[in-house]
Amino acid sequence: MSPPKIFPGATLHPEPFPRALRAAITASGLPLDRIRHRLELRGVSISVPTLSHWQSGRRRPERPESLRALAELDQLLSLPPSALRSLLGPPRPRGRKSSVPAQRRDRATPEETYPT
Structure with missing residues (x-):
């Protein structure tokens, strides 16, 4: 099976999200301000x-509105549905990491769980 087409003569290979997005934007010939306007x-x-x-x-889309923008970018840049989102992988962890083992967290004090 061949990689999905971006535009005639171009393909989207399973590469990291930023490179794929940059390639699709370049292939479209649209500057970022025009893409922003069309998304708006x-x-x-x-x-x-x-x-x-x-x-x-530098950043990656994670919020619901950002993920919605990806669906619109797929259409705007003539990509297959969910092409860009499929390159993101799992969401990154948020918040501070606890220093207390998981099996003790329910009994730990806040000071133990999140030391300052």
């Missing part, structure tokens, strides 16, 4: 710096 017309508010951070790998 579709009811999705994403800033140009956010798009830039996504394609550089």
Whole structure:
């Protein structure tokens, strides 16, 4: 099975999300401000710096509104449905890591669980 087509003559290979997004944006010929505007017309508010951070790998989409933007980007950039989201992998852990083993957390004091 061949990789899905981005545009005629171009393919999206299973590579990290930022490189795939950058390749799709480059293939579209649209500058980020036009992409932002077209997303806004579709009811999705994403800033140009956010798009830039996504394609550089400094940040990745995780919030529900950002994931909705990915679905719209798939359509806008003529990608298969969920092509970009499938490259994200699992969500990154959030919050501080507890220093108390899981089996003791229900009995630990807040000071033990999250030392300062």
